[in-house]
Amino acid sequence: MNNFTFYNPVKILFGKGQISKLSKEIPAEARVMVTYGGGSIKKNGVYDQVMEALKEHTVLEFSNIEPNPHYETLMQAVEIARRQNIDFLLAVGGGSIVDGTKFIAAAIPFEGGDPWDILSKRAPVETAVPFGAVLTLPATGSEMNAGAVITRVETKEKLSFGSPHTFPKFSVLDPETTFSLPLRQISNGIVDAFTHVLEQYLTYPVNAPLQDRMAESILLTLKEEGPKAMQNPGDYDTMANFMWSATMALNGVIRVGVPTDWATHYIAHELTALHGIDHARTLAVVLPALLRYKSETKKEKLLQYGKRIWGVDAGTEDECIEATIQATIAFFESLDINTRLSDYQVGEDTIRRIVQRFQERGVKDLGERADIQVEDVQQILTMSL
Amino acid sequence: MNNFTFYNPVKILFGKGQISKLSKEIPAEARVMVTYGGGSIKKNGVYDQVMEALKEHTVLEFSNIEPNPHYETLMQAVEIARRQNIDFLLAVGGGSIVDGTKFIAAAIPFEGGDPWDILSKRAPVETAVPFGAVLTLPATGSEMNAGAVITRVETKEKLSFGSPHTFPKFSVLDPETTFSLPLRQISNGIVDAFTHVLEQYLTYPVNAPLQDRMAESILLTLKEEGPKAMQNPGDYDTMANFMWSATMALNGVIRVGVPTDWATHYIAHELTALHGIDHARTLAVVLPALLRYKSETKKEKLLQYGKRIWGVDAGTEDECIEATIQATIAFFESLDINTRLSDYQVGEDTIRRIVQRFQERGVKDLGERADIQVEDVQQILTMSL
Structure with a gap:
């Protein structure tokens, strides 16, 4: 096992009816900005529940934050929040809203120049306005971590940042808020979460059996519950x-x-930045190609993954690995998620653009062995055509 | 799945060499009291590492905290800490030292009367002196939770408390500090941790497959690594x-x-309080009897546990359950932990004393269904003779 530091102070309030407890988690005297997206929370009753819970608080609203939240939009929120002396933020929505709110929280007190530097130059975030979240879409995990991904429309860039100051103070997870989700968002969420696990698991063994089994626990549960969620998104336990x-x-x-x-994730972000393809779908395209391309260096874990998650254990090692990648693809496709670039009308032009961007940005040494260079990215994307 | 709140702000620094990072986790101007036990940390080099890391800090020592830390001893530390204006505590040792330090931390600023009330009357802990831990004995989990168990010698009572204010600020877990542990403490630690998992797992199903699998992940890892640790406590990865x-x-x-x-745990504490038997050994005595006694209401989870952890799946349900309990007993015995009261020269006299204590204390409604009354405790203990 490698050395590590673990720290996660996010308080989770999970279950039906938990939105009503919001008021106790936010200081009574706080000036709260509630951030949300296109208004689905007004249709499914979540907005009303949140406002009812905050009826004793001073509340201002900022809506219309997009999927893949735009820097340009978020900076409007930053200006309003500064002007209105907002001192608590509450994100209500999916990962994009939570991510966007993290950026707003960090940008409001940012004194190191242009807040864009937080993303483009990894300028350190020394402080942030405290915030919480009411999650309505299981997918990104943003509700319980300190990271965020932001898109700049002007330059078609999608960049990430994170800081110990951008953990939510709390997140409310009420499964009932997900009952009205479109199937497309449910399938995206399953694939996003599944890929997150694989990115922390399909590397090389370091004799960490507990971490392996915990990762497999999530994969098995998503494999089991994902299809059920697609069939019956109104089932509470699912x-x-x-x-x-x-x-x-x-x-x-x-x-x-x-x-x-x-x-x-790093490669897939470019497909969203350039073509607006749903984040999870870009993962479903890049992941299988990357696993095939790096199957030699990921061999032990691919075999373990295949055996423990998909029951693959017949044939040569190469056959097992191919069957495992096929099983992963079949799982994604069973959720109506296409797994090839051509399914999204993306071709070699885009690959050339991504390669050029990575060259300009000086991208190198990706992957757990820091052995994925720009030319490897080109090969991986070509394999995914 | 039931509703829940989760909150755990403990920062974990895990791995070899992490003790050297202590100084960054404790405010430079803090007046630190280092708490420890009988001196094993002086023999294995941990004391020297800690003092080297804290050489720029103001440090006072309080030693000789016992296993099953004594209220009487801890109150001496409280008095010294108050007199010396201690404002940070550092526990160096196993779960007893961490538990004891939690009590010291809560008792120093306690203004609600006699600090004993924190244990005997569950008097609320409104604040506590901040503290960290350097763990040298894997077992209790105290390094990453807010609970503690304290013994009062005078009355032979062993009572617990917990508060959101008694989470360690950080815990350093360096596996190298465990290399010199006596085998007896290693086996105790394995059984303690294994039992902790079973107490959160062997209840009744609530359709929480991820939690089930995560619990099973720990059980399988302890089953695998436990015997290896007994054979080779100097192996880092193990x-x-x-x-x-x-x-x-x-x-x-x-x-x-x-x-x-x-x-x-609740019943087993009495055996330690009355006879000084190692905590883990009292668990190994009570658990099998309790599982047999409640096998009807724990049936589904016992069958799942047997199948997934011990590969038990032949025979009637009753046979599977008995084989599962036997496998658990065999695991404990393989670690040189005896599982019957008579192995510890404890007989019916003690059962009578415990029953009387529980009656006096008004103990009732134990267990996940709140259906274990004093007469059930008597039966469980009798079955463990």
């Missing part, structure tokens, strides 16, 4: 199990002491 | 896996949203 799996997938518990490989 | 398993067993992750049954 959505609760899916929701908690997605949170556990990226709250740090399974990554302690093991190598991680975020290359899939 | 001790690291054991150490992290013991922490994960009681940091709250596996208990979210599921029923728990702490009756084994």
Whole structure:
């Protein structure tokens, strides 16, 4: 096992009716900005529940935060929050809203120049406005970690940041808020969470059997509950199990002491930035190609993954690995998620653009062995055509 | 899945060499009291590492805290700490030292009367002196939770308390500090951690497959690594896996949203209080009898446990359950832990005393279904003779 530091102070309030406890988690005298997206929370009753819970608080609203939240939009929120002396933020929505709110929280008190530097230059975040979240979409895990991904429309860039100051103070996870989700968002969430686990698991063994089994616990649960969620998104227990799996997938518990490989996310972000393809779908395209391309260096873990999750244990090692990758693809496709670039009308032009961007940005040494260079990215994307 | 709140802000620094990072975790101007036990940390080099790390800090020492830490001893530390204006505590040792330090931390600023009330009357702990821990013995999980168990010698009572204010600020877990542990303490630690998991797992199903699998992950890892630790306590990876398993067993992750049954600990504490038997050994005595006595109401989970952990799946349900309990007993015995009261020269006299104590204390409604009354405790103990 590798050395590690683990720290996660996010308080989770999980279950039906928990939104009503919001008021106790936010200081009574706080000036709260409630951030949300396109208004689905007004249709499914979540908005009303939140406002009812905050009726004794001073509340201002900022809506219309997009999926893959835009820097340009978020900076409007920052300006309003500064002007209105907002001192608590409450994100209500999915991972994009939570991510966007993390950026707003960090940008409001940012004194190191242009807040864009937080993303483009990894300028250190020394403080942030405290915030909480009411999660309505299981997927990104943002509700229980300190990271965020932000898109700049102007330059079609999608960049990430994180800081010990950008953990939510609390997150409310009420599975009932997910009952009205479109199937497309449920399938995206399953694939996003599943991929998060694989990126912390499909590397190389370091004799960390507990972490391996905990990662496998989430994979098995998503494999079991994911299809059920697609068939019956109104079943409380199914959505609760899916929701908690997605949170556990990226709250740090399974990554302690093991190598991680975020290359899939890093490459896939470009497909969203350039073409607006749903985040999870870009993962479903990049991951299988990356696993095939790196099957030699990921061999032991791929074999373990295949055996323990998909019951693959017949044939040569190469055959087992191919069967395992096929099983992963079949799982994604069974959720109506296409797994090839061509399914999204993306071709070699885009690969050339991504390669050029990575060259300009000086991207190198991706993957758990720091052995994925720009030319490897080109090969991986070509394999995914 | 049941509703739940999860909160655990303990920072974990895990791995070899991490003690040297202590100084960054404790405010530079703090007046630190280092608490420890009988001096084993002076023999294995841990004391020297800690003092080297704290050489720029103002440090006072308080030693000779016993296993099953004594209220009487801890109150001496409280008095000294108050007199010396101590504002940070550092526990160096096993669970007893960490538990004792939690009590010292809560008692120093306690203004509600006699600090004994924290234990005997569950008087609320409104604040506590901040503290950290350097763990040298994987077992209790105290390094990553807010609970503690304290013994009063005068009255032979062993009582627990917990508060959101008694989480360690940080805990350092360096597996190398465990290399010199006596085998008796290693086996105790394995059984303690294993029992912690079973008490959060062997209840009744609430459709929480992720929590079930995470609990099973720890059980399987302890089953695998435990015997290796007994054979080769100098193997880094083995001790690291054991150490992290013991922490994960009681940091709250596996208990979210599921029923728990702490009756084994509650009953077993009396055997330590009255006879000084090692804590883990009292668990190994009470647990099998309790599982047999409640096998009807714990049936589904006992069958799942037997199948997934011990590979038991032949025979009638009753046969499977008995084989599962036998496998658990055999595991404990394989670690040189006896599982019957008579092995510890304890007989019916003690059962009568415990029953009388529980009657006087008004103990009732133990277990996940609140259906274990004093007469059931008597039966369980009689079955363990």
